Amino acid sequence: MQPASSLxxxxxxxxxxxxxxxxxxxxxxxFGLIVLIVVxxxxxxxxxxxxxxxxxxxxxxxxxxxxxxxxxxxxxxIVSGGLNLAVGAIGVCAVMAAGWAMETFGLPWPLGLAVxxxxxxxLGAVNGEAIVRSGVHSFIIxxxxxxxxxxxxxxxxxxxxxxxxxxxxxAFGKLRLMGFxxxxxxxxxxxxxVLGWLYRFTSLGRRMLAAGASPKAAEVSGIRVDRTIxxxxxxxxxxxxxAGAMLTARHGAAIPSMAGHLGQDWLLPAFLxxxxxxxxxxxxxxxxxxxxxxxxxxxxLTNGLLLLRxxxxxxxxxxxxLLLTAVLxxxxxxxxxxxxxxxV
Amino acid sequence: MTKTAHAFRLLAAGLxxxxxxxxxxxxxxxLVALVPAGPHPYFSAWEQAGKDAAKDFGLEGGDYxxxxxxxxxxxxxxxxxxxxxxxxxxxxxxxxxxxxxxVVSELVEQGAPxxxxxxxxxxxxxxxxxxxxxxxxxxYIGTQELIKRMGGKGKIAHFAGFLVDPNxxxxxxxxxxxxxxxxxxxxxxxxxADIDAPEPAEEKINAYLAAHGNEVDGIVTTAWIPAVxxxxxxxxxxxxxxxxxxxxHDEVVLQAIKDGFVDGTMLQNPYGQGYIGTFALDRLRSxxxxxxxxxxxxxxxxxxxxxxxxxxxxxxGVDNYVGAMQAxxxxxxxxxxxxxxxxx
Numbered sequence: 001m002q003p004a005s006s007l008x009x010x011x012x013x014x015x016x017x018x019x020x021x022x023x024x025x026x027x028x029x030x031f032g033l034i035v036l037i038v039v040x041x042x043x044x045x046x047x048x049x050x051x052x053x054x055x056x057x058x059x060x061x062x063x064x065x066x067x068x069x070x071x072x073x074x075x076x077x078i079v080s081g082g083l084n085l086a087v088g089a090i091g092v093c094a095v096m097a098a099g100w101a102m103e104t105f106g107l108p109w110p111l112g113l114a115v116x117x118x119x120x121x122x123l124g125a126v127n128g129e130a131i132v133r134s135g136v137h138s139f140i141i142x143x144x145x146x147x148x149x150x151x152x153x154x155x156x157x158x159x160x161x162x163x164x165x166x167x168x169x170x171a172f173g174k175l176r177l178m179g180f181x182x183x184x185x186x187x188x189x190x191x192x193x194v195l196g197w198l199y200r201f202t203s204l205g206r207r208m209l210a211a212g213a214s215p216k217a218a219e220v221s222g223i224r225v226d227r228t229i230x231x232x233x234x235x236x237x238x239x240x241x242x243a244g245a246m247l248t249a250r251h252g253a254a255i256p257s258m259a260g261h262l263g264q265d266w267l268l269p270a271f272l273x274x275x276x277x278x279x280x281x282x283x284x285x286x287x288x289x290x291x292x293x294x295x296x297x298x299x300x301l302t303n304g305l306l307l308l309r310x311x312x313x314x315x316x317x318x319x320x321x322l323l324l325t326a327v328l329x330x331x332x333x334x335x336x337x338x339x340x341x342x343x344v
Numbered sequence: 345m346t347k348t349a350h351a352f353r354l355l356a357a358g359l360x361x362x363x364x365x366x367x368x369x370x371x372x373x374x375l376v377a378l379v380p381a382g383p384h385p386y387f388s389a390w391e392q393a394g395k396d397a398a399k400d401f402g403l404e405g406g407d408y409x410x411x412x413x414x415x416x417x418x419x420x421x422x423x424x425x426x427x428x429x430x431x432x433x434x435x436x437x438x439x440x441x442x443x444x445x446x447v448v449s450e451l452v453e454q455g456a457p458x459x460x461x462x463x464x465x466x467x468x469x470x471x472x473x474x475x476x477x478x479x480x481x482x483x484y485i486g487t488q489e490l491i492k493r494m495g496g497k498g499k500i501a502h503f504a505g506f507l508v509d510p511n512x513x514x515x516x517x518x519x520x521x522x523x524x525x526x527x528x529x530x531x532x533x534x535x536x537a538d539i540d541a542p543e544p545a546e547e548k549i550n551a552y553l554a555a556h557g558n559e560v561d562g563i564v565t566t567a568w569i570p571a572v573x574x575x576x577x578x579x580x581x582x583x584x585x586x587x588x589x590x591x592x593h594d595e596v597v598l599q600a601i602k603d604g605f606v607d608g609t610m611l612q613n614p615y616g617q618g619y620i621g622t623f624a625l626d627r628l629r630s631x632x633x634x635x636x637x638x639x640x641x642x643x644x645x646x647x648x649x650x651x652x653x654x655x656x657x658x659x660x661g662v663d664n665y666v667g668a669m670q671a672x673x674x675x676x677x678x679x680x681x682x683x684x685x686x687x688x
Contacts, residue, residue: 049429049430050428050429050430051428053428055424055427055428055454056424056425056428059421059424059428063417063421066417154507158513159507159509159512159513161440161441161442161443161466163442163445163466170446173446174446174449174450247417250420250446251416251440251442251443251445251446252445252446252449253442253443253445253446255416255440255442255443257416257439257440257443257509258416258417258440258443260414260415260416261506261538265413265415265416265417302421303421303425306421306422306425307425307428307429309429313383313410313412315412316412316413
């Protein structure tokens with residue numbers, strides 16, 4: 001299976017054609033994830049008393065929105081064949097900087113959001129430049145900057161939260177559309193559309209994929225791989241900052257512990273969503289829809305298992321087991337389709 | 345049955361008599377969840393406390409529900425799930441004193457009263473009040489006791505909890521204050537924070553004592569795990585020269601006090617928090633309201649604080665530490681309703 005967004009540069013797209021539907025969609029991770037989401041949603045609705053309640057759908061959608069953004073912040077770097085372990089630290093640093101600016105200077109929330117995204121972009125650029133200039137793998141660089149960014153934030157803020165923020169921020173986090181829909185989920189979907197457009201229709205997106213698929217070949221074909229990698233990390237920083245901003249709306253405050261110690265709480269959702277969605281850790285292939293669906297599945301499983309009262313400590317084990325089962329089922333499905341020559 | 349569990353049963357029996365007088369007024373559909381921020385031995389007493397209070401006051405239940413990891417997002421997800429499951433009263437140790445306010449507001453909006461237990465939420469908050477330890481005062485008293493045992497002079501090392509917990513800074517300030525009051529006779533030469541977990545505590549405390557153990561005269565610990573690790577380290581070193589005051593009632597610390605390796609510990613009262621908190625939540629659900637002129641104390645976080653008790657225990661009182669906790673809990677329970685609630 002080869003997602004459309006990973007096709008070589010210049011290759012005609014076949015989106016919308018019957019063959020794409022069969023080979024690219026039915027045979028892809030996305031279809032499997034949709035099936036799993038539908039199956040588990042039905043199961044949880046039937047087996048628990050509150051899964052489909054408006055309050056639960058609202059909180060679930062809100063969690064999904066944040067997890068999707070966290071997944072995207074890692075996905076855009078994985079595309080280039082790299083990693084960004086500092087996504088949590090960047091997200092927290094960005095919102096703390098924005099919180100400080102809004103509380104100290106009385107900035108309105110749009111300017112606060114701009115500060116947040118700019119700080120995220122700047123920290124992402126620091127990561128990218130450090131990786132490109134040193135030639136050291138992004139794993140090592142971002143492991144180091146994770147501590148540097150977070151430590152600097154704790155030193156500067158003395159671990160004190162900023163909560164005197166414009167009321168619109170908390171109101172946005174609590175807003176319920178039609179009684180059950182969180183706008184945070186809509187933000188995540190909108191971001192997915194932008195990213196899908198980036199990788200599918202822009203030369204920048206294609207350069208990112210090409211640099212991840214084969215840096216040497218990309219270099220030979222005239223792509224400035226170094227700058228592209230820096231671009232990927234800037235984008236990752238912006239998305240991490242946006243995820244942080246969404247968490248700030250959810251908490252109603254910018255708090256240093258929102259992503260845990262060193263921002264490590266974000267690492268699991270950051271990796272799970274893109275990997276489940278079909279983005280290869282080796283780079284060069286991306287699935288924006290898959291990442292979105294992967295994050296939705298993980299959030300839904302966690303929520304449903306908690307409602308089933310399987311025991312909080314068993315949730316992690318069940319989650320791992322179900323994810324493994326999901327991956328194996330998906331593998332079997334694709335083999336079955338291949339045997340019947342339905343998919344490539 | 346462990347010694348600790350036995351101790352809690354004794355404590356429960358002692359409280360049963362006073363409970364009998366109020367059980368008749370309880371709301372039978374009250375289902376209380378006692379939710380810490382994550383797995384930690386300090387909160388294990390809440391499990392029995394919730395069960396005992398539910399039984400003594402005739403509630404539907406008092407369940408101890410633990411987020412699988414010490415993450416604010418996991419605690420939020422669990423709390424949201426518990427509301428959906430039908431829990432209608434919450435004793436919550438906030439995963440973050442500011443960040444916890446968002447979810448607490450939503451719980452209250454759903455009609456479920458919330459009490460902050462073990463640690464407070466920063467005002468303004470929708471929690472009814474905070475029932476916990478005055479952490480700064482506890483650290484201050486503990487350090488004073490340590491200084492007494494050091495003969496009023498010497499050098500202190502302070503091993504503390506997570507930096508993202510603002511209580512840690514309060515404790516650091518309190519220890520420094522107690523040392524400063526000696527006019528230079530006592531100096532805090534080292535503060536090692538962010539170590540309220542086994543791995544970092546073992547690594548940093550053992551390394552510090554190996555390198556500088558002969559340069560310090562006293563150790564004060566203000567978090568559970570550092571207390572246990574320090575007590576073990578002094579026992580392994582066979583060092584009774586270094587004076588130490590720990591915190592909480594882990595068996596390792598209590599035994600080290602008996603054996604002379606640790607001079608004392610600052611007890612907190614988690615059982616009392618769970619028991620009184622569950623009782624109070626039921627009363628709030630039964631129509632009682634918090635008195636406007638209740639004799640609340642003030643802390644750095646809230647002006648609606650009820651001290652659940654803290655007391656210093658040394659070798660002379662370690663065998664009766666349960667009695668000390670029992671006395672504190674009885675004292676608070678005796679006139680809790682009169683002092684803090686208005687009931688029709």
